[in-house]
Amino acid sequence: MLQAEALQLLCLTASSGVPLFSRGSSKQLPFSIIGSLNGVHMFGAGHGAQLSSCETEHGSRVVWRVFQESLMLIAVSGGGGSAISELQLRRLLENVWNCMVMVLGQDELANIRNVERLKREVRSCYHLIDMLLERINDGQGMMGYLTQCADCVPLSNSGRVQETLDSFTQAADSEFGCLVVHGRVAHATEKWWSRLAPQEVVVLLALVYSLSGTSSCDYPVFLPQGSPTVAIRLLCFQLLPGVQVCVLCGPKPSLYQAGKELLSRFWSPLLETLRGCLEQTDRSILPPSVNLRWDVQALLLINRESRRAITVCPRVRGGASANATPLLSSARRLELLTHFYTFAVTRYFTSEDVSPASPASEPAPEDFSQGFTHVPVQCYLVTDECKCYGLQSPQHQLYLLTDLSVPTFALRSVATQTLSAITAATGF
Amino acid sequence: MSVLPGSIIVSHWHRFPDSKEFFSRILHKKRRRKFGLLEAPMMPPHMNVDTIRYKVFISGKTGVGKSALAARLAGLDFPRMHYETTGIETTVTFWPVKLKDSERVLFFRFEFWDCGESAMRRFDHMLPSCKEQVDAMLFLFSFTDRGSFEDLSNQISRITESSDRVVKLVVGTKFDLFMHTDVTESDVTRFKEVWGLPVFRVGGDVSAGLGEVAPLLNALAEDLWHQDCIAASSVSIATAALSQTDTEIIV
Ligand SMILES: Nc1nc2c(ncn2[C@@H]2O[C@H](COP(=O)(O)OP(=O)(O)OP(=O)(O)O)[C@@H](O)[C@H]2O)c(=O)[nH]1
Ligand SMILES: [Mg+2]
Numbered sequence: 001m002l003q004a005e006a007l008q009l010l011c012l013t014a015s016s017g018v019p020l021f022s023r024g025s026s027k028q029l030p031f032s033i034i035g036s037l038n039g040v041h042m043f044g045a046g047h048g049a050q051l052s053s054c055e056t057e058h059g060s061r062v063v064w065r066v067f068q069e070s071l072m073l074i075a076v077s078g079g080g081g082s083a084i085s086e087l088q089l090r091r092l093l094e095n096v097w098n099c100m101v102m103v104l105g106q107d108e109l110a111n112i113r114n115v116e117r118l119k120r121e122v123r124s125c126y127h128l129i130d131m132l133l134e135r136i137n138d139g140q141g142m143m144g145y146l147t148q149c150a151d152c153v154p155l156s157n158s159g160r161v162q163e164t165l166d167s168f169t170q171a172a173d174s175e176f177g178c179l180v181v182h183g184r185v186a187h188a189t190e191k192w193w194s195r196l197a198p199q200e201v202v203v204l205l206a207l208v209y210s211l212s213g214t215s216s217c218d219y220p221v222f223l224p225q226g227s228p229t230v231a232i233r234l235l236c237f238q239l240l241p242g243v244q245v246c247v248l249c250g251p252k253p254s255l256y257q258a259g260k261e262l263l264s265r266f267w268s269p270l271l272e273t274l275r276g277c278l279e280q281t282d283r284s285i286l287p288p289s290v291n292l293r294w295d296v297q298a299l300l301l302i303n304r305e306s307r308r309a310i311t312v313c314p315r316v317r318g319g320a321s322a323n324a325t326p327l328l329s330s331a332r333r334l335e336l337l338t339h340f341y342t343f344a345v346t347r348y349f350t351s352e353d354v355s356p357a358s359p360a361s362e363p364a365p366e367d368f369s370q371g372f373t374h375v376p377v378q379c380y381l382v383t384d385e386c387k388c389y390g391l392q393s394p395q396h397q398l399y400l401l402t403d404l405s406v407p408t409f410a411l412r413s414v415a416t417q418t419l420s421a422i423t424a425a426t427g428f
Numbered sequence: 429m430s431v432l433p434g435s436i437i438v439s440h441w442h443r444f445p446d447s448k449e450f451f452s453r454i455l456h457k458k459r460r461r462k463f464g465l466l467e468a469p470m471m472p473p474h475m476n477v478d479t480i481r482y483k484v485f486i487s488g489k490t491g492v493g494k495s496a497l498a499a500r501l502a503g504l505d506f507p508r509m510h511y512e513t514t515g516i517e518t519t520v521t522f523w524p525v526k527l528k529d530s531e532r533v534l535f536f537r538f539e540f541w542d543c544g545e546s547a548m549r550r551f552d553h554m555l556p557s558c559k560e561q562v563d564a565m566l567f568l569f570s571f572t573d574r575g576s577f578e579d580l581s582n583q584i585s586r587i588t589e590s591s592d593r594v595v596k597l598v599v600g601t602k603f604d605l606f607m608h609t610d611v612t613e614s615d616v617t618r619f620k621e622v623w624g625l626p627v628f629r630v631g632g633d634v635s636a637g638l639g640e641v642a643p644l645l646n647a648l649a650e651d652l653w654h655q656d657c658i659a660a661s662s663v664s665i666a667t668a669a670l671s672q673t674d675t676e677i678i679v
Contacts, residue, residue, distance in 0.1 A: 103514055124546050127511035211517065213504055215465055215539070219515030220551050231551065234515075240464035251553065255516060256483070256560045263465055271466050 006078040007133055009096060011122070012038055014072045018115055021122055024133050029076065037062060037074055053090075059083035065093045068110040073097060085342045088136055091146050098203045098224045099128040106228035128203075131210055141285070141311050141334060142183060146341065149302050149309040150201040153184040154426035155277050156287035161270060162187050168266040169247050172235065172258055176248035181281050183209040185308070197225045198307035208236055208246055218255040221248070239267055243274050285312050290425045293414060295403040297386055298333040300341060301419070302397040303428055310428060311337070325403060328385060333401060340381060340388040341399050348376040349392050380411055389415045396423070430595070430626050431654045433647055438526040441646075442638045450477075450524035450533060451638065460503025460521070469522050469535060479522070479535040482652050485558045487587055488568030489576050490545035493601035497568065497630065498540045501641050506634055513544030516554060525649045536649045559587070563652055564595035570602045571631075574610035580619065593659070595651040596625055599644065604631030 006025035012018060017038040022028055041064050044051040053063045059079030063086060066072045073096055075089040100109055103125045112118055135145060144151040155161065161179065165187050169177030175191040183205065196204070200223050211217050215238050220231040235258055236246040245267070253262070267274070280287065292299075298313045313330045327333070381388040382404075389400045389411040398419045406414060422428060433439055441447045453469035454461055463469075471477045486494045491510050495517070499506050502521040523536045541558050548554045567584055569576040580598065588594065598619070600611065616627050628644045 121546075124512040124514045124544070127514075130509075130511075213499075213519075214517040215520040216518045217515055218554075218557060220547065238464050239466050241462040243464065254557050254560055255518070256557065259465070259518075268466055274466075 007084060007136065008076045009092070009129065009133060010034055010037070010074040010076070012072045012074070013112060013115060014066045014070055017042070017072075020071070020115070020119055021126075023126065023129050025078075037064075037076070038072065041072065041074075053086050055086070061086055061089060063089040063093060065090070065097075067097045068106070070110045070112060071097075071100075084136060085339070087342045087346055088146060088338075091148065092132060092136055094148075094199065095132050095145055095203060095206070096129055098199055099132065099206065100125045101224040101228055102200075102203050102207065102221050103128065105222040105231060106224075127210055128206055131206060137335065137338075138331070140183075141313050141330070143300060143309060143311050143334075143338065143341070144202045144205065146338060147300070147302060147309050148198050148202055149307045150198065150205065151184045152308045152310055152428075153181050153186050153281050153285050154287060154310060154428055155181075155186050155280065156289060156426075158187065158273075158277070161273060161277070164266055164270055165189060165245065168245065168262060171262050171266065172247045172249055173252055174247040174249040178204075178246050180205065180208055180244045180246065181277060182242050183212070184281075184285075186277060186281075193306055193308075195226065196223070200224055200226060201307075204234070204246075207234065208244055211236055212238070212242075212244065214238065216255060216259055237263055239263075240271075240274055240278060242278055284314065285310060286422065287425060290422055292418065292421075293402075295406050296414070296418060297328060297401040297403060298330075298337050299401065299418065300337055300397075300399040301422060301428065302399075303395065304392075304397060305395055308428070310422070313337075325405070332385075336383075336386060336388070337399060337401055340390065340401065343381065344379055344390040344399065348379045349390065349397060350375065378412065378415075380408070382408060387411060391415050391419070430597070430624075430647070430651050433643070433650065434528075435650070436528055436654060437646060437650050438528055439646060440642065441524075441526050442642055447524065447526065450535075454522050454524070462504075463520060463522065465520065468537070469524075477524075477533055477535055479537050480656075481537045481539065482563040482648075483539050483541060483561060484564045484566060484648065485541045485562045486566045486568065487558075487583060488545075488570075489573075489579065492568045492570045492573065492576050493630075494542045494544075494568055497566070497599060497601060498542045500630065501538070501540060501645060503641070508633065512546050513542060514547050516541060516543045516547070516557060518542070521645075523645045523649060525646065525653075527653075534653075536645075536652070538645070538648065555587070562594055563655075564597070564648060567596065567598045567625075569598070569600055569611070571600050571609045571611050571629075572602045572605050577611045577615065577619075581623070584623070593655065595648065595655055597644075597648065597651070598623075598625050598627045600627060600629050602631055603629040604633070 008022060008024035008029060010022045011020040013020065019034055041051045051064055053061065055061050056079065061077045061084065063075045064072065073093045075092050077084040077089060100122065104121055108121060132145065142151040165177050165179050166189055169175065169189050176189060178188040178192050179186045207219065217236045219234045221234045222228055222231050233249050234246060235249060235255060236244055237259065238244050292314060294317045300309060300311050302309045313333050317327060378391045387402050387404060387406055387408065391398050396419060398415055400415045400418060402411065402414060442451055453471065468479055486497060488494050490512060495513050496507055498519040502519045519540045521538050523538060524533055525536055526533050543554050543558050565588065567580060569580050620627055626647060
């Protein structure tokens with residue numbers, strides 16, 4: 001249907017199947033195919049069956065989902081080398097919907113009064129949607145779109161930064177503040193973590209990332225779960241290129257006031273500290289006090305309670321032996337990490353889907369694990385490029401990619417050591 | 429309000445050798461340097477160069493090229509696609525200027541405010557926020573969209589009040605697409621006569637160095653400086669008058 005590696009997103013009205021837009025690969029699907037994709041879903045619905053996905057022999061996929069009984073999103077991917085998994089497409093639809101709600105509000109999308117008008121309005125979501133499509137396989141080391149956990153960067157000795165963020169947020173009449181370094185959360189206020197849904201944090205970060213070229217901004221946003229019908233304001237300031245501070249607030253302060261009165265008062269004293277943070281993250285996502293084993297190729301660590309995640313993909317290896325195989329390219333390692341994560345959460349581990357917000361209509365990723373009475377806590381996979389080890393505890397999940405040189409029997413201890421080294425040093 | 433170009437500041441100063449050490453502070457690897465909000469161009473301490481800050485609002489219909497102009501003036505990557513701006517975005521850029529009489533050099537810190545038309549329409553607080561404490565406004569039309577040109581007068585009177593003390597300039601975008609131009613030279617000349625506002629032309633879908641943006645940034649700087657000088661002199665007259673009355677009362 002589509003060329004290899006191609007990805008397309010369609011949006012139609014759920015009741016009448018009127019196409020609202022299609023984004024993605026340059027060659028659009030013919031209208032007749034769009035019609036059939038809608039038709040086959042409707043046919044199922046008419047017979048009490050819910051069509052959610054299908055797959056061709058060559059790894060092409062279609063995933064459907066109806067939101068608020070109002071709009072249907074369909075993702076279509078071509079097969080090919082780096083086939084996109086069903087989980088990725090499912091998350092894509094969820095993120096796209098959340099972005100649409102964030103920009104336009106739920107009323108506009110759930111109660112369609114005038115299709116032509118809505119067609120015009122949804123254009124304002126294209127920037128974010130295109131970004132989500134582009135980044136499905138190239139998150140530049142960010143996996144939040146897939147894991148639905150906030151991508152984080154743990155900073156070392158940063159009590160002062162946290163204090164400053166807290167008081168800055170308060171001075172901006174807000175309880176929700178967040179410091180973002182290269183698109184990842186370095187610090188956030190207590191309420192940011194406790195009151196925002198992880199899916200909301202993920203799309204807010206996408207928005208903040210899309211604004212990384214501007215000096216400051218004042219964006220009206222709806223929170224898909226916390227405030228789907230009333231817009232609040234996202235204020236965002238680029239303190240240094242690559243370092244942004246954002247707050248969610250009400251009518252006050254104005255962008256002008258906040259920029260003029262609050263910004264330098266709170267943040268200028270921290271200029272050098274922030275420069276240091278930026279340098280640190282340019283070198284590595286992990287603080288220097290964490291020494292990763294040299295044979296670790298990449299890792300994803302998820303804190304299941306706070307729904308935060310760290311993705312590490314070392315640029316160079318420290319202390320490698322002379323006959324060590326060279327590192328795979330970081331793009332490839334991230335791809336493998338993505339595959340392994342998907343493999344593990346769809347087969348063995350509970351995926352982090354547990355939020356009450358995810359509607360019951362969404363089918364469980366795979367029913368394989370349902371035959372078991374126990375929950376697997378570890379799993380591994382050996383490929384001809386690397387070895388993978390996953391482990392989960394009530395608080396964490398770790399997905400680890402290592403060199404082939406690590407003996408398989410040693411993977412478990414490498415993983416446990418890595419987990420405790422990181423959590424001990426960062427409190428993550 | 430607008431002054432004759434080159435009457436207060438040195439035009440094309442970026443071409444003169446003595447400007448090099450100043451312009452080098454806003455460049456990095458032959459491109460414009462990006463500054464965070466906590467940063468400013470670094471000059472050696474003995475040089476003591478003042479920085480003055482101005483807020484500039486970019487106004488115009490959707491798709492006319494507001495975000496593109498902000499990027500162009502700041503030397504940032506140019507948006508190829510039209511993505512609607514769904515809120516207010518600001519872009520800060522520094523620009524060194526040499527005053528003609530005193531030979532004093534100043535850094536102008538322009539903060540360009542850009543708000544997408546759809547956001548402006550849907551949310552009432554956007555326009556007042558853009559106008560709060562604004563020093564200058566750029567009114568945009570596109571050479572490829574006659575409607576946007578004809579709407580100019582409307583736009584200007586809708587957004588500004590006669591009492592506003594702001595510098596106003598008009599910018600015609602997409603001048604590079606002259607094949608499709610919808611607005612003629614004589615249209616522009618007539619507009620200038622009626623409104624007494626300068627009209628600048630920009631075009632090209634890349635940001636092509638300092639020369640391209642210098643005329644507009646210099647004009648903006650010159651008009652803003654002039655506006656401030658007038659304001660300052662009227663304030664000093666007012667305070668002089670005030671102190672006189674004071675003495676009278678005491679006496
Ligand atoms: N060729 C050419 N294209 C331009 C020029 N200025 C803007 N464009 C293009 O016009 C389109 C719209 O530009 P934007 O700057 O995004 O429009 P805008 O005024 O910010 O629109 P809203 O945010 O919706 O209000 C983009 O595709 C730009 O690449 C120009 O001078 N020349
Ligand atoms: Mg814009």
